[in-house]
Amino acid sequence: MKKRSEWEIYHxxxxxxxxxxxxxxxxxxxxxxxxxxxxxxxxGYLTKKGFIEQNGDSYKLTENGKELQNYKLTENGKELQKNLRHIKKTLR
Known part of the structure; x- marks a missing residue:
C-alpha cells in the first residue's frame, strides 16, 4: 500500500x-x-486552523464517567474539503 501524503490524509x-x-x-x-x-x-492541526470544531452534542460513558465529544466540519472545513477533492480528482 502506498503511503499517503499529508494532503491526502487531510482530504x-x-x-x-x-x-x-x-x-x-x-x-x-x-x-x-x-x-x-x-x-x-x-x-489537531485541522482543528487548530478552524476546519473542524466540536459539535456540542457530547455524552458521558457510564462506566468511567469519561466525556466523549463529536466533531464536525466548519464552513471553512467544507470549503477546504471541496477544494482538496477537486485537486485530487484533477491529479488522477
Whole structure:
C-alpha cells in the first residue's frame, strides 16, 4: 500500500466528516485507517486552523464517567474539503 501524503490524509479526514457528519475522534480514526498518534497530529492541526470544531452534542460513558465529544466540519472545513477533492480528482 502506498503511503499517503499529508494532503491526502487531510482530504481523508475532511471527506469522512463530510460523508458521515458528526463523529467521535476514534470513529473517525478507524474510518480513515490510521493509528492514534499520527491521526491526532493531523486532526489537531485541522482543528487548530478552524476546519473542524466540536459539535456540542457530547455524552458521558457510564462506566468511567469519561466525556466523549463529536466533531464536525466548519464552513471553512467544507470549503477546504471541496477544494482538496477537486485537486485530487484533477491529479488522477
Amino acid at each position: 481523508d479526514i475532511l471527506e469522512s466528516l463530510a460523508t458521515n457528519g458528526s463523529m467521535k475522534k476514534t470513529s473517525l480514526m478507524h474510518d480513515i485507517h490510521m493509528s492514534w498518534k499520527p491521526f491526532n497530529n493531523h486532526f
